Amino acid sequence: MASQAEPYFASEADGSTIRPLALASWLFSVAVLVLIMIAVGGITRLTESGLSITEWKPVTGALPPLNEADWQAEFELYKTTGEYQNVSGPAGMTMADFKFIYFWEWFHRLLGRIIGLAFAIPLAWFWVKQAIPAGYKPRLVALLALGGLQGAFGWFMVRSGLSTEMTDVSHFWLSIHLLTAFLTFGGLIWTALDLRQLARGNARPSRLTGLTIGVGFIFFLQMLFGAWVAGLNAGLASNSWPLMQGQLLPNISWASGIWWTLTHDPFWLHFIHRWWAWVAAAALIVMAFRTKPLDRRASIALHAMLGIQILLGIATVVTGVELWIAVAHQGVGALLVGAYAWSAHVLGRAG
Structure with a gap:
């Protein structure tokens, strides 16, 4: 039985x-x-x-x-x-x-x-x-x-x-x-x-919807920028927020070419990672609101992980990439991926 x-x-x-x-x-x-x-x-x-x-x-x-x-x-x-x-x-x-x-x-x-x-x-x-x-x-x-x-x-x-x-x-x-x-x-x-x-x-598996694919792409770019920032130690390019070295846009040299600057320059990557985060946040918030009527727990999880991740990102910068804060930033980033997957799954079941 x-x-x-x-x-x-x-x-x-x-x-x-x-x-x-x-x-x-x-x-x-x-x-x-x-x-x-x-x-x-x-x-x-x-x-x-x-x-x-x-x-x-x-x-x-x-x-x-x-x-x-x-x-x-x-x-x-x-x-x-x-x-x-x-x-x-x-x-x-x-x-x-x-x-x-x-x-x-x-x-x-x-x-x-x-x-x-x-x-x-x-x-x-x-x-x-x-x-x-x-x-x-x-x-x-x-x-x-x-x-x-x-x-x-x-x-x-x-x-x-x-x-x-x-x-x-x-x-x-x-x-x-x-x-x-x-x-x-x-x-x-x-x-x-x-x-x-x-x-x-x-028995019907969930599917990705147009919304979740679009949000996922925006979120993916933010994670990619974050990985490049980590790999190039670009988090040390500035220890102030929201300004970098007293200005909104840092001094970025394009002398080595556009492609090299976009993929290697630590000041540019630090800048794009900290501001693309708000584009990703807006997309994830829209997704969380769409999820709320279907599964409030998934919506809360996505909102919570997003808020904590933003605060940890700022704290990582202003502490000069303090070890345990930076580790928490990466770990909560993974939890945010999990919350995204949960929310996307809920929306995919309803679609």
């Missing part, structure tokens, strides 16, 4: 039991792990830890150095990077300093491995038990592949900064890595919400 707390659907053809609520709970749990990883990724970036591990070892790399000889070997590899030779080394980095940044990069990669197992093992179990509803297997496999891509993009990002000429990773690869994490987080929530609806007897 089926539990009232866990509705299921029995297939007459093979006797399998479909349990959409169990699948939804699993996906929400993985989403929490992804959220933690996004926050740890922010710490890794802000502490300049990303280049401390110069090799990609998917299996053996799960263990940190276990003795001083191993630590020294890792430190010597790091000394070959442009970051050490031009930034960390001249600043007088000690072994203790190196162990600190190594920990955050190692922990970030370890979380990636844990998330992979937390997704792949239950997926295999649900698959064998024939507990996955019709039409959801391709979507779950796509989420698994997206997680794999996330790991690959992370390595490409690290590799982009390993030459002696570079003192940091490519902000393009950083943006790809971060935005893929946001996409994975949103996809997990969306799929879990679809499964919850299925458990309630609504």
